[in-house]
Amino acid sequence: MAKWSSKAVPEAVIELNQVSKRYGSGATAVEALSGLNLSVPRGCLYGLLGPNGAGKTTCLRILSTLLEPDSGTVRVGGLDALAQPRQVRELLGYVAQDVAIDKILSGRELLQLQGDLYHLDRADRDRRIAELSEVLGMVDWLDRRCGTYSGGMRRRLDLAAGLLHRPAVLVLDEPTVGLDIESRAAIWRVLAQLRDQGTTVLLSSHYLEEVDALADELAIIDGGQVIAAGTPQVLKAALGGDRVTLRVREFSDEPEALRVQLLLQACAGVRQVVVNRSQGFSLNLVVEHDGVVEQLRQQLKQAELPVFALAQSKPSLDDVYLQATGRTLMDAELAIAGQRDPKAERKQAMR
Amino acid sequence: MTISSATDPATPSLAPAPAAPASAPRSAFSELSQETLALTRRLFLQLARRPSTLVAGVLQPLIWLVLFGALFAKAPEGLLPEGMSYGRFLGAGVIVFTAFSGALNAGLPVMFDREFGFLNRLLVAPLRSRSSIVLASVLYITSLSLVQSLAIMATAALLGYGWPGGAGLLLVLVILLLLVFAVTAMSLGLAFALPGHIELIAVIFVANLPLLFASTALAPISFMPTWLGWLAALNPLTFAIEPIRAVYAGHFSLGEVVLVAPYGSLTGATCLAVLAVLALGLFLLIRPLLDRKLT
Known part of the structure; x- marks a missing residue:
């Protein structure tokens, strides 16, 4: 398995350069990303902020090697994600927006499966499951079937699955959407701990307060492009x-x-x-x-x-967004809400 | 507001893996085995906790065997070759149909994994080969089909329809393996080609019974109208049914004619070769699709 090496890894752990992605063709084509550039420093908790439909999920799916861009380059930990996808997968932990769990399995069985897919040896896998179940507060319910879990429990289990192989880069797509305050706080604490212990964390969100509170740096995405990037403090001060x-x-x-x-x-x-x-x-x-x-x-x-x-x-991040786009984030959400086609988006996510 | 991790010194570390390798590098085969077995285990855990699939898969052909056996018990003499009883004649058809139906459903779990996003969980993992996803399905369906078929064979024996014997059993298993492999490949191909489970179920529904009736499972070719006889003689199920029927009749040998088709007579060896070519052909046919979807 590819291991993290501070010598081998350049300062920017994630680099997307002029990445474009279009879904469909002809009049119904949707341009999800149009020349997106992104650079995430090592050991940083980086937020990707933007309204639904801005291109965040497409960006993260490309990073996680689930999707190939139409053009552009993608590098993770110095590796070309398009040419060396398997090596990049070893470096990455990916927590998707829609939690995909097998309701028939228990949480422990799901994590054991995950460990085997990442080729952990059995002792290490089980030790790691015990560690994570403690950190994420899953001890009491890990042996229950996943079908009985609440949204917050599922999200914690999914986070544990993403962390099982000790990834150097953790990518999370809207990790706290729809969660209660307690679960959200628990996930925030873990993400901050991960960052403090050296993991690079990239998370997308359309919650301004989440990105403002968590992120060391952030990029605001709109229309498939980064329209502003920097630390929250600098971006707000620039106003x-x-x-x-x-x-x-x-x-x-x-x-x-x-x-x-x-x-x-x-x-x-x-x-x-x-x-x-x-x-x-x-x-x-x-x-x-x-x-x-x-x-x-x-x-x-x-x-x-x-x-x-x-x-x-x-000034808030919403003001930064407003300054860059002429509308608030909520207005952007409302504007796009009626235009989205959940069925088409589900098909895009299917292999 | 800033979130602090406030790490407790006693809290287990979440830090990324150290630069030094934690253990000796493992072989590609070892990693492929690990991921394939893990995926197969998941399918068997699902089966153990939802045994209705297995129960229905065994019950349905048993009902066929008992009801059809009784329905045609008084079939006119000379209708069936060698004066065989209808129950003994039917046994081979039901065994093959059981294996065929099970294999035809092989794509459903994969389709549900596609639809619910679980497949993406597998695809972001650094699998040694994504063929392990297909391999696990093949292993699972093959085992399940063989268990179901053995249950039918045991029941048929109890009903007095005969038992193939040691060598015959081995031959039956080889034939079923070839058929299951071919149909599983087709079903997995459909699971990746079709847009959703509704469409896949529709295809399974449409294909299942017509293929049964247009085979020699329920009646010999000599009993069929010419056009149906042609269909039955081209139906892959017939190539699996007739050698098994010969085994049950107690006189199978590879060189012996087991199928008298409108286009000529076929030996047991020819039937096996057709099944092998079918399995290989379907595998090669769906492979580009699987490559495209899984890479």
């Missing part, structure tokens, strides 16, 4: 001040919003004024200091514009 959301009326129209935008752009200490069309033409802007807000109120009053609502907050 340069507090975020203000302004609504002059409860229901504004576009001409009025554009007029206000022009007015605000002329104000000193105001930057990056964006009209948020999906939120009733509210305006999102950055103010350099607290005093600017009062100046804004004066300017609006002089222009005989009312203020229906004005909220000021520290």
Whole structure:
């Protein structure tokens, strides 16, 4: 089995370069990734943030060798994932979004199967199962059939399966989606522990607070491309001040919003004024200091514009996303929700 | 907010594997065996916990044997070759049909694994060869079919329809192995070619009984209309049924004619050769599909 060697492995453990992937052909084709570039440093807990349908799962499926890209290069631990998929699989632990377990088997039997597929010797396999069942709190129910498990138990079992062979890189696709707070916290603790002990962790999520809390670095994906990347702190700091959301009326129209935008752009200490069309033409802007807000109120009053609502907050990752795309992450989710075809996506995931 | 692992010194390590190899490198064969046996064990665990498949697989042909045997017990003399009783005639057909039906269902577990994403779990593992997924299915279905067939043979013996004897039993097993291998290959090919289990079940449903009736399982070719006789003489099941029937009649030898078809007479050796070619041909036919789906 390929083992991790700090000498052999370059600083970037995962490198995707100009990766493109299209599903289907003709008019119904869907471009999941379009020239995506990604670089994940060694020993980092890296978040992949984006709305559903942004291309996160396709990116992770390509990384885990389940899917071949149409073009581009993929390297994991210095290995070409397209030319040496088996060696890359030895380095990787993959925890898929949809937990695939055999309901008839017990959790222990599933982990034993997993260990045999990774060619662990029996003693090591059983020792490892005992370790992981303790770390992940599975001791009490590991010998019960998987069909009786809750969502959180299944997710922990799946995480244990991904960790069984001590992978150098752990890839998780939406690891906490649909989980209760307790299970989510347990998984967060384990991921942080893994990072602290030297495992590179790449997780996708559309939970802003999850990525903000967990990730050392992150990339925001939209439309199959990375639109921003860096540490959460740097990305938020780059916005340069507090975020203000302004609504002059409860229901504004576009001409009025554009007029206000022009007015605000002329104000000193105001930057990056964006009209948020999906939120009733509210305006999102950055103010350099607290005093600017009062100046804004004066300017609006002089222009005989009312203020229906004005909220000021520290920058969040959602603001980073908004700044890059002109819409919030939730709006992006809502926009895409009606366009997705679960049946087609299930077929894409099938071999 | 930042999440801290707050690692307890007593907590087992989750750290990645060290650079130094933990154990001596193992041979490719050893790794292939390990993964194949693990996958086969999973299928047998499923069977042990859901034995209804096995029970139904044995009961159905037994019902066929008892009911059809009784239905045609008073068949006119001279209808069957060598004045054979209908029960003895039917035994070979039911044995082959049992093995055939079991093998035809071989693709279903694979199809469910595709649909529920379990196959992806297997495919992200560094398998020595992904043929182990197919091998495990073949091992499982072959064992199951043989157990079912032996149960039918034992019941047929109890009903007074005869027992093939030691050498005859070996020949029956070889014939069943060839048939099961061929049909399992076809079923696995379908499991990867068809879009879902509904379609696969539909194909199994459509193929199963017509292939039985268009064979010599229930009646000899001489009893059939010409067109059906041709179909039966081309049906792979007939090539498995007739040598087994000759074994039950107690006079099988490889050079002896066991099937008088509209296109000519076939010996036992020819029937075995046809089955072997069929098994090999189907394996070669589905191999590109399996390669494409599993690599």
